[in-house]
Amino acid sequence: MANMLDLDQLRTFVAIADSGSFTKAADSVHKTQSAVSMQMRRLEERIGKPIFGRDGRSAKLTEQGERLLGYARRMVRLSDETMAAFDDEELSGRVRLGTPDDYADRFLPEILARFSRSNPRVEVTVVCEPTIQLIEALRAGELDLGIITNTKDTPTAEIVRQEPLLWVASGHHRLEEEEVLPLALGRDTCCWRRTALESLSATNRKYRLLYASNNSTALSAAVLAGLAISVQPESALRPGMRVLSEAEGFPRLAPCEIGLLRAPNRPTNAIVDALAEHIVSSLDNLSMRAAAE
Incomplete structure (x- = not known):
């Protein structure tokens, strides 16, 4: 029983990690700052590891704190989902x-x-x-x-994820060795297409656009079939794809920013x-x- 975690402490911990501040977290969980500090001391005692850096009231997480954060988020969400399932005034x-x-x-x-x-x-x-x-x-x-790809041309959106944008090819073919690169990219309004073509032009790399589609499955099919090279965010990589690096002559691309936009x-x-x-x-x-x- 002594090792059981307190859900209220975990909720406060998540609030600190999200806000980056003990003071802001205290406001969001409706507690005094001293109460928040006491909760975190007790949480550290339960974990048996330091979860915050030791420079005053810093909200910087230690390596163990980062590890705890993933578990804490899941536990808080599961608690909220459980209560919502029994709420007679649930949203409709x-x-x-x-x-x-x-x-x-x-x-x-x-x-x-x-x-x-x-x-x-x-x-x-x-x-x-x-x-x-x-x-x-x-x-x-x-x-x-709307979950959108954020660019300098899009309205201001809340950035909810950022990941590398990568050059990808089939793991069973060596299209990068061809003098003229065959490409599979989005339609002409696609920002990743513009990024890819501009970077190739800046390095004087010859290319030809073989496939153009707004459908990511179609572009991935062209890559996996060994017909073309494309660009994909890291999370879109599929088995059978191979990432092409700067050492192979492919310039580093600006990261993909995923934004959340409201009407x-x-x-x-x-x-x-x-x-x-x-x-x-x-x-x-x-x-x-x-x-x-």
Whole structure:
């Protein structure tokens, strides 16, 4: 019994990690700063490891603190989901979410599973379109939330995930050795396509665009068949793909930023807020799992 973790302490710990401050966390969990500090001392005693750096009131996590954070997030979410399942006043209604198809394939299974468990009476409508079309739909009020690729040309979005953008080829072919590189990229509105072509032009590397599609599955098929080279975010890598490095003549690309965008000028909506929270926590949890692997 002495080793049991206190859920309230874990909730406070997550609030500190998210806000980066004991003071801000105290406000969000409705406690005094001294109470928050006491909770963290007791949590460290239970863990038997230091979870914060020892420079005053720093909220910087130690290596053990980072390790604990993943478990703490899962325990707090599971507690919230359990209480929501027995809440007679649970949310009901409809929310409209837009996302490019590659993000839908990689991220939606966890997002929707978690959201549905917490909000079983909410209907989620999902629209899969390229980022530029999702932005237009959000402006027109046709969507409530959009998971988009953030660029300098997109509206200000909350960045919820960042990962490397990589050159990829088939693991069984050596297309990078060809004098003229065969490419499979998005349509002409795709920011990754522009990034890839501009970087090749800057290095005077010859290329020819063989396949163009907004469908990530089609582009991956061309890569896996050994027909073309493409660019993919790290989380999109599939078995059979091989990453091409700077040593092989492929310039480093700017990282992929995934943003969460809300429909502008819309009143606060509890359902939209709930889904947004699940998106942020799910993508953050995915990032931690990827780092651990």
